[in-house]
Amino acid sequence: MVTNNASKIYIFITFYKFYATAFAESLKLKNAKNNVSNKVHYDLNINNKLHDTTKVSMDKKSIITLKENMAHTKENTLNTKELIASTQDSSAFFAGIDSGSTSTNAVILDFQGNIMSYSVVKTGPKSIEGAEKALKKALYKCNLNREDLKYIVSTGYGRENIPFSSEAVTEITCHAKGVHYLKKDVRTVIDIGGQDSKVIKLDENGNVKDFAMNDKCAAGTGRFLENMCKVLDIPIEDIGHHYVKWNKDLTITSMCTVFAESEVVSLIAENQETANIVHGLCKSVSTRVLALVNRVQKSGEIMMTGGVAKNIGVVKSLEELTNQSIFVPEEPQIIGALGAALFAKEKFS
Numbered sequence: 001m002v003t004n005n006a007s008k009i010y011i012f013i014t015f016y017k018f019y020a021t022a023f024a025e026s027l028k029l030k031n032a033k034n035n036v037s038n039k040v041h042y043d044l045n046i047n048n049k050l051h052d053t054t055k056v057s058m059d060k061k062s063i064i065t066l067k068e069n070m071a072h073t074k075e076n077t078l079n080t081k082e083l084i085a086s087t088q089d090s091s092a093f094f095a096g097i098d099s100g101s102t103s104t105n106a107v108i109l110d111f112q113g114n115i116m117s118y119s120v121v122k123t124g125p126k127s128i129e130g131a132e133k134a135l136k137k138a139l140y141k142c143n144l145n146r147e148d149l150k151y152i153v154s155t156g157y158g159r160e161n162i163p164f165s166s167e168a169v170t171e172i173t174c175h176a177k178g179v180h181y182l183k184k185d186v187r188t189v190i191d192i193g194g195q196d197s198k199v200i201k202l203d204e205n206g207n208v209k210d211f212a213m214n215d216k217c218a219a220g221t222g223r224f225l226e227n228m229c230k231v232l233d234i235p236i237e238d239i240g241h242h243y244v245k246w247n248k249d250l251t252i253t254s255m256c257t258v259f260a261e262s263e264v265v266s267l268i269a270e271n272q273e274t275a276n277i278v279h280g281l282c283k284s285v286s287t288r289v290l291a292l293v294n295r296v297q298k299s300g301e302i303m304m305t306g307g308v309a310k311n312i313g314v315v316k317s318l319e320e321l322t323n324q325s326i327f328v329p330e331e332p333q334i335i336g337a338l339g340a341a342l343f344a345k346e347k348f349s
Contacts, residue, residue, distance in 0.1 A: 092150045094348060095138070096340025097131050097165065098174070099123065099158030102194025102222060103307060104130035106138040107337040108149075109345055113181075117141035118334045127158025131165075151348045153340040157195070169343050172200060172211050177339030179303050180206025182329055187300025190289060190318065190326070191335075192308035194222040199292040201299070212292040219257050220288030222308045227257060228281050231264050232274055236311075239278055243313030246279035248272075260284065282313035290321045303327045305335040 092111040098104065104123045108116045119137035123130035131154070139146060146164075154165035155174040162168075179189050180202065189200040197220045198213040214220055229236045250272060254260040260281075267277050285308070302324065308314050309332035319326050329335065 091148065092348065093144060093148050094341050094344035095135060095149050095152045096174070096337040096342070096344055097135060097152065097154045097156075097159075097162060098171065098334070098336035098340060099127045099131050099154060099156040099162060100193055100195070100336075101157055103333060104134040104156070104158070105334045105337040106131075106134035107334050107341040108138050108142055108144065109341045111345070113342065113345060115338070116144070118331065118337065120331070120333050123158070127161045128163070131158065131162045135164075151344040153344040153347070155336050155340045166344065167347065169340060171336050172198070172208060172213075174336045174339030174343065175305060176200055176202055176206055176208045177342050178335035178337075179305065179339075181338060181342055182335070183301070183303060183327060185301050186303040186327065188293065188296070188298040188302045190293065190302060190304045190309075191306045192221060192285070192289060192304070192314070193306040194226075197221050197289050197292065197306075197308075199289070199296050199298070201296040210296045212295040214288070214292060217257070219260065220285050222306070224257050224260070224285060225281065225308065225311065225314075227261060228264055231261055232268070232277060234274065234278075239282070239314075240312030242275045242278040243282055243316065245275035246273075248276040250276050250280035252280045252284040278313060279317075282311070282317045285314050286317035286321050289318065293322065298322065301327060303329065305329065305332045307333050309333075 093116065094109045094111075096107045096109075098106075100123060102123060103120055104127070105118065105120045107118045110116050117138045119134045119141065121130060121134045121137060124133075135146070135152075139148075152164065152166045153174075154160075154162045154168050155171045157171075159165070159168040159171075175189060175191055175198075179186050179200075184206070187202050187204075189202065191198050191200070196214055198211060200208055201210040203209050225239065226236055229239065234242065250267065252260050252263050254263055264277060264281070267280075302322065304315060304318070304326050309328045315326055315328060
């Protein structure tokens with residue numbers, strides 16, 4: 001590991017299971033003399049942090065740190081971060097599972113944090129079955145096996161009931177993580193799922209500053225809209241199609257889902273147009289969510305997540321009430337699972 005050429009240094013980097021050798025050319029050392037043997041031992045721990053004791057040993061007259069050498073010869077120094085990235089275990093994969101009341105979602109990341117695949121399945125009667133199905137589907141889509149996963153983090157209502165999960169993290173924390181990963185300038189998150197609705201306020205680093213949640217009543221959730229669609233005899237996927245056709249402002253006044261259903265039945269009996277009733281329902285959900293938004297004192301850009309984010313009627317209604325545009329990711333249901341997968345990657349690293 002020693003070279004007699006003073007103008008060249010071989011840097012040996014020690015990892016747990018292998019050695020990666022990098023070559024730094026024409027590195028000029030302070031006070032170095034011709035024909036002096038130089039030796040550099042560049043030791044990195046698993047967290048890729050440089051040990052303070054890294055030294056260059058020479059003819060007992062010069063002991064300088066590697067950082068000083070790098071600063072002195074900037075053009076010829078080794079890019080440490082690129083070297084570390086190139087020698088990391090590219091076979092490491094991580095999974096996040098969001099076990100919700102209606103759907104269970106899974107996301108798989110590679111060692112660089114890229115999304116390899118994701119899945120959205122119905123939870124079904126048992127959370128563990130939904131988790132198994134979601135993970136199996138996500139693994140199949142990226143041609144991996146469960147043995148390829150280094151760490152799994154679960155979140156959502158059923159997070160504690162997934163035995164193959166390495167760790168459980170709350171959905172508030174995971175949603176914040178996932179949102180910040182996708183869009184760092186978002187400061188307010190509106191998440192409407194099948195059983196609850198919540199609003200999360202983030203700081204500039206994606207940390208949770210405040211949140212408000214409604215998990216006691218179905219009003220203002222996806223379940224509310226599902227029940228109303230059954231009464232109207234329309235698929236829930238068609239709500240947005242009907243919403244854009246409204247021409248009369250109807251208001252659903254009841255705060256309770258049961259009483260709201262009675263109001264819808266009465267409006268049907270009055271031969272009110274379906275589009276106008278749908279508009280009233282979307283406005284009813286948005287009004288309830290707006291109360292949560294006001295509680296956390298929204299700021300900055302808004303992102304909407306959860307299954308209801310796919311409902312253009314509710315999104316448009318919320319945009320009108322908040323008086324600003326709302327960003328909806330390509331697949332709004334996987335944000336919690338994405339955050340969980342990111343935590344899994346961090347834990348392993």
